[in-house]
Amino acid sequence: MEANTVIKKARMIGKCIPAFNIPHIPMVKPIVQAIVDENSVAMLQVARVEWEKMQAESLERVAEEYEKYKNDEHTLLHLDHIPVIDEDYKPVLYMQLIERAIIAGYQSIMIDGSRLDLNGNIEKTAEAAAAAHAAGIPCEAELGAVMGHESKELPPYEQIFAEKIGFTKIEEAVRFVEESGCDWLSVAVGNIHGAVAELVRNQKKPEAKLDVQHIESLFQAVKIPLVLHGGSGIRHQYILDAVKAGIAKINVGTELRQTYEFALEERANDIEYAREKVYAATREYIANYLKNTDLKALLGE
Numbered sequence: 001m002e003a004n005t006v007i008k009k010a011r012m013i014g015k016c017i018p019a020f021n022i023p024h025i026p027m028v029k030p031i032v033q034a035i036v037d038e039n040s041v042a043m044l045q046v047a048r049v050e051w052e053k054m055q056a057e058s059l060e061r062v063a064e065e066y067e068k069y070k071n072d073e074h075t076l077l078h079l080d081h082i083p084v085i086d087e088d089y090k091p092v093l094y095m096q097l098i099e100r101a102i103i104a105g106y107q108s109i110m111i112d113g114s115r116l117d118l119n120g121n122i123e124k125t126a127e128a129a130a131a132a133h134a135a136g137i138p139c140e141a142e143l144g145a146v147m148g149h150e151s152k153e154l155p156p157y158e159q160i161f162a163e164k165i166g167f168t169k170i171e172e173a174v175r176f177v178e179e180s181g182c183d184w185l186s187v188a189v190g191n192i193h194g195a196v197a198e199l200v201r202n203q204k205k206p207e208a209k210l211d212v213q214h215i216e217s218l219f220q221a222v223k224i225p226l227v228l229h230g231g232s233g234i235r236h237q238y239i240l241d242a243v244k245a246g247i248a249k250i251n252v253g254t255e256l257r258q259t260y261e262f263a264l265e266e267r268a269n270d271i272e273y274a275r276e277k278v279y280a281a282t283r284e285y286i287a288n289y290l291k292n293t294d295l296k297a298l299l300g301e
């Protein structure tokens with residue numbers, strides 16, 4: 001399977017591809033198994049913050065574990081958030097990480113220049129997209145600010161939504177896509193990331209809403225597949241409507257991470273028990289939340 005084809009086909013049939021984050025290495029096995037057992041198609045992905053601040057170890061370590069359990073008929077490996085400026089506002093050697101991911105066999109990558117101004121974001125995204133395309137893989141980028149990674153406190157969720165704080169602007173999105181050459185666009189439309197800051201990592205995410213009309217307008221304007229980050233804890237009907245409106249990939253981190261971590265707390269260091277819980281939660285997300293059982297057959301991949 002080729003990642004860009006899969007995403008585009010999913011979009012054409014009004015479905016989306018979930019991308020499950022791997023903050024702990026033992027999560028790879030049950031997530032792959034759940035995807036296969038649902039006869040679905042999905043990605044496994046890791047973000048820089050997950051090896052820097054959680055237990056993913058490195059992008060190579062995740063790729064190595066993925067190689068052990070992957071199923072090429074059902075799964076793809078994606079490199080999530082490589083920030084140009086990280087959540088602590090420190091610069092990152094982002095091109096080195098992207099080059100390493102290409103060597104390690106990642107099938108698509110994401111560059112996150114969303115902490116830069118528009119021109120800076122376009123410039124860095126174009127650089128990353130060129131490297132990805134030279135390697136024959138697609139590049140995801142972000143415009144607008146999907147908040148929640150930063151260590152500083154967020155404004156109350158209702159304020160973010162009402163005042164559309166950080167929302168992706170349509171005119172900017174058109175210019176951004178044209179000039180950067182990115183293939184998929186992560187948008188800010190009411191979604192927030194599960195907080196990764198130490199203090200709030202174990203708390204329940206606020207239930208997010210989505211501005212579905214805004215998603216539709218963005219999709220009509222840019223005409224490339226849109227990506228929804230912060231896929232844990234969004235009210236169900238919003239997800240179904242967002243997929244109809246133009247979301248073709250949805251990132252899911254906190255929900256499975258907390259499932260794994262809470263299971264390990266419940267039964268001290270019983271990794272197999274935690275894996276069973278992650279397996280069940282992944283199946284539940286695919287089947288009941290996304291209605292993506294048998295997506296493999298629908299995609300005809």
Ligand code: 13P
Pocket residue numbers: 021047080081192193194195228229230231232251252253254255
């Ligand atoms: P959640 O942790 O809210 O599911 O978000 C994950 C994500 O967007 C990773 O890029």
